[in-house]
Amino acid sequence: MPFFFVASKGFSQIPEVSWEKQFKINSSNYFSDVAELPGGDFILLGAIEKPDDRSFDIWIVKCNQKGDTLKSLLYKNPGNDVPIRIIYNEGKGYLVAFLNEMPQAKPKACILAVDSTLVKMWSVKAEQFSGILQTDVAVDNSGNIWWLNTFAKDDGKNTVSLQKMDDEGNKIDEFNFEGDTPSAGYSVRTLPDGTLGISCQVQPQEGNPTVHIIRMDSTGKTMWETTVPQNARTLTPQCLCCSPDNTILVGGWAGLCYNPDAPTAEQIWDYDYLLTKLSASGEVVWTQNYNREGSEKGTALAVLPNANIMAAGKCETSFSGKIGPWLLLIDKSGKMLTEKVFQFKFVNDQAARIICTSDGGFIMVGPGYIDTNYLLSGWVKKLSPLL
Helix, strand or coil, X not given: CCEEEECCXXXXXXXXXXXXXXXXXXXXXXXXXXEECCCCCEEEEEEEECCCCCCEEEEEEEECCCCCEEEEEEECCCCEEEEEEEEEECCCEEEEEEEEECCCCCCEEEEEEECCCCCEEEEEECCCCECCCCCEEEEXXXXXXXXXXXXXXXXXXXXXXXXXXXXXXXXXXXXXXXXXXXXXXXXEEECCCCCEEEEEEECCCCCCCEEEEXXXXXXXXXXXXXXXXXXXXXXXXXXXXXECCCEEEEEEEEEEECCCCCCHHHXXXXXXXXXXXXXXXCCEEEEEEEECCEEEEEEEEEECCCCCEEEEEEEEEECCCCCEEEEEEECCCCCEEEEEECCCCCCCCCCCEEEECCCCCEXXXXXXXXXXXXXXXXXXXXXXXXX
């Protein structure tokens, strides 16, 4: 049974913005991920709209600790690229997980590898079409690449695939998670002990979709699987991370449809921020929903050294009109300490990723991919350390 928390002010405060950055670009652009590099510089992953249509090219920006641009490069492919994740691959540059959509076709997942100077080294493209607009990548302690995808099947029951590759993108092995009910894979992370954590959504034969977490060792052997108990809402994971108290956190949203019998395009949904904490052995420690005054979604998590959580997402509707990127500071027991809604810059603005930084602060980017005809503008906010 989840607990529900309504935002209220506490003694802690969301940290101040020490600097923020937007690029003066005439076409739509956005940022979807950020990583800190050894030495304190940052690498930003985003996309810029092509001049001749509504499709986008991959965009990587390197900036210093003050936000000054050090390098900016576009990677052009036919069709529309949707960047999802960038990770630092120690000694080998960076890996970018993205989706490529060709006209009148479903998307296919891709990985792009670039060296430390951002020069392309290699790329791979999945042979099968993706069942959802999501892909993810991680590197284990031995340098193996793990690529998570959801492949569409004709019967509507997707296959969740985790592919193990060498450092040049050659497939070593593949592990498929198939069941009698539809499923989708959202995130994969390498945990401190070298094992892997995977978050999925599953649709049991009865009731609402819910979150499913898998822990595997570096050989691909499943150590345990846990399904978060169903409730009256549809539970969708978006991110997964580990915590210093040897637990696993999964963030996302919990949706409630007020008119489920209506056509999909006419359904009215209300969302809460969903957060689930699991022990190292897979037991659900707690599951909580966070509600403000309208509809909210969770997109990213950053865990502090004391195991408290900075959760990021968006308030997409509000009775008072206060909408935009949303930050919540939550203690390790799940209690909300404080929260803040940042002024939106355009329709559907949201935080796409937040990470802890080596100076004790945070860096947050947005809005990620948004399917809209409105002009988008990617942004970066560097937050000071918590007081």
